[in-house]
Amino acid sequence: MELIQTQDYAEMSRVAAEILIKEIKTNPQAVLGLATGSTPAGTYEALIRDHEQHGTSYKQVHTVNLDEYIGLDQSDPNSYKSFMKAHLFNAIDLPETHAFLPNGEATDIQEECRRYDEKIRQLGGVDLQVLGIGQNGHIGFNEPGSSFSMTTHVVELTHNTRKANARFFKQLKDVPTHAITMGIKNILESRRVLLLASGSSKAEAMARLLNAEQPDEAFPASALYLHPHVTIIADKEALALVEDQKRRAF
């Protein structure tokens, strides 16, 4: 596990974008695993700037997103599909047919989970998976207690996660109660993982992650200790509760 410490959110976003751009330049047919949320939004902005200024092309890239709410219309501004369009897809040359998210409106949700796993398999797996981290250590929507052997599945969101995401909705009761998420097994099968963290609200989760050293299903992000190629990019505030000695160890 490699740890890159940055001054702030802007630097975290820049460094993450540089890694993604390098991946696409080395492998123009890369399969990118993407995340939603406030954390990767700045990275996506940096990718758009680079696309506009330097012409990095996504024509041969494919993307698979980690998760999607169940029960929200795909055109709802709070659906993760809308998020990806607004924050990245509409501004780059990624063909619409190359961008995949779980379909939270599917009538047979279990079948949709199987179909999504099969899609990832058909694409040849994920080359680089971008992750944020929830305050309770969730990755994707894999909440504490999720088995590390799960593939794409339905989750009931915890009250804390719904509360944290309520800022995007009019009121807490509008936040969906369930979502489809790639499982930890999918995440561990990706060839490289980039975990991003910014701000003091992530400080406890980051301290717990960097102190953990052992995978523990009670804390989903600790599964990353089972992965051979993880890069964490975190800013000062997110690392504020991690001891200096510990930081130097990475």
Ligand SMILES: O=P(O)(O)OC[C@H]1O[C@](O)(CO)[C@@H](O)[C@@H]1O
């Ligand atoms: O980046 P944010 O908005 O803090 O969200 C953190 C995590 O929460 C989720 O948005 C799900 O709640 C994840 O997709 C994300 O990684």
